Structure formats: structure tokens, C-alpha cells
Amino acid sequence: MFNRFLKLFTLRRKNEKLKVLFDMDNVVSDFASTVIPKLNQRFEKNYKVEDITSWDLTKYYGADVFSVLNEEGLFLGFKPKNDALNEFPKIYNDARFDVWIVTSCGSTNEYAEKVVWMKKYFPDFPINRLIPCSEKDTIWADMLIDDGLHNLKSYEYVGEPVVYDMPHNREFEDGNVVTYKRLHSMSGVRNYLEYRLKEKRNTKVA
Numbered sequence: 114m115f116n117r118f119l120k121l122f123t124l125r126r127k128n129e130k131l132k133v134l135f136d137m138d139n140v141v142s143d144f145a146s147t148v149i150p151k152l153n154q155r156f157e158k159n160y161k162v163e164d165i166t167s168w169d170l171t172k173y174y175g176a177d178v179f180s181v182l183n184e185e186g187l188f189l190g191f192k193p194k195n196d197a198l199n200e201f202p203k204i205y206n207d208a209r210f211d212v213w214i215v216t217s218c219g220s221t222n223e224y225a226e227k228v229v230w231m232k233k234y235f236p237d238f239p240i241n242r243l244i245p246c247s248e249k250d251t252i253w254a255d256m257l258i259d260d261g262l263h264n265l266k267s268y269e270y271v272g273e274p275v276v277y278d279m280p281h282n283r284e285f286e287d288g289n290v291v292t293y294k295r296l297h298s299m300s301g302v303r304n305y306l307e308y309r310l311k312e313k314r315n316t317k318v319a
């Protein structure tokens with residue numbers, strides 16, 4: 114057992130690149146600014162994105178929320194998040210970073226829409242680096258950048274959890290403070306990756 118871990122450790126250290134997993138919705142794509150108005154319209158509510166302080170949308174719109182979230186074509190209507198359109202390619206085209214998108218997909222249709230969406234906005238992103246997966250802690254990287262606290266919490270045992278700021282991730286459901294590094298833009302992500310890369314390279318391997 115010990116030798117297996119030693120081998121894995123050596124493999125991880127061999128590559129000098131900083132391996133980073135990006136969540137897609139609310140990090141690369143702007144899920145909330147399309148979905149919240151749609152939900153308001155369907156359920157006759159008037160919430161703003163800032164009002165949604167829980168991950169659980171059924172608290173605001175009821176259990177039927179999934180009839181909208183599972184709608185065909187929903188993901189095709191999103192815009193890129195904040196400055197992602199300009200800044201994200203600078204990250205994934207930088208040979209010093211090993212970039213993957215890991216995104217929960219409820220259906221093959223949702224995955225297909227996400228592939229089409231990436232081709233539209235980030236045509237040079239390698240599609241075999243777009244992984245449909247809801248249990249992100251099964252994939253090793255130096256870092257996971259995500260807006261879902263449940264994903265980040267489980268990633269504590271794998272790599273560094275980095276939270277992409279949203280109103281729903283400023284504290285845990287039990288009221289505990291979130292102490293992960295918090296970023297608000299893709300340019301902020303890029304600066305943080307530079308910082309972490311320098312630190313990784315300065316760490317001597319015994």
C-alpha cells in the first residue's frame with residue numbers, strides 16, 4: 114500500500130505544471146444571471162442574483178425548480194462569466210498550467226450542450242479536457258476553483274479549494290465562515306495561479 118502512494122506522489126511531483134480544475138457553471142459560464150430571471154418568470158418571483166444566498170434553489174422556487182434546470186437548450190443560453198471570455202484563454206493556453214474543466218452533468222444532453230457552448234466561446238479549448246463529473250474529489254489536481262462549497266469541502270483532502278465568489282458561498286449552511294482563498298474574476302484567478310506556481314517551483318522536492 115505504501116509503495117502505491119509513493120508512486121503516486123512521485124508522478125505528481127514529476128510535472129512542474131500547476132494542475133488546475135475549473136468548475137464550469139458560475140466560474141466559466143454565467144449560470145445565475147440567465148437562470149434566476151428564468152426561474153422568476155416561471156414561478157412569479159422577483160429575486161435578484163444577490164438574494165440567492167443558498168445553494169438550494171428549491172428554497173426560493175420550490176421543488177419544481179428542476180423542470181427549468183433540466184430544460185433542453187438551457188445551457189446554450191448562458192454568457193461567459195465576468196471577464197472569462199478574455200482571461201480564461203490566457204490561462205488554458207499558458208503551457209505552465211495544466212487546465213481541466215470538471216462539471217456536473219445531469220444528462221447526456223446537458224454534456225452535449227456544454228461541449229457546444231465551449232466550442233462557441235472558447236473554440237481552442239481541448240474538448241477532451243471537459244470532464245462530466247459531479248464527484249470532483251475523484252480527480253487529482255493542485256487546485257479546484259468552484260462556486261459550490263460541497264465540492265470545495267470534499268476537495269480539501271485532495272488539493273487546494275479556491276472559491277469563486279457567489280452570494281451562496283459566503284458561509285457554510287451551518288453558519289461557519291468560509292476560509293478558502295476567494296476570487297472574484299478570471300483575472301484574479303490568473304494572478305493567483307501565478308502566485309501559486311512560483312510557490313510550487315520554490316518548494317524543493319526531497
Ligand SMILES: [Mg+2]
Binds near residue numbers: 137138
Ligand atoms: Mg458551479
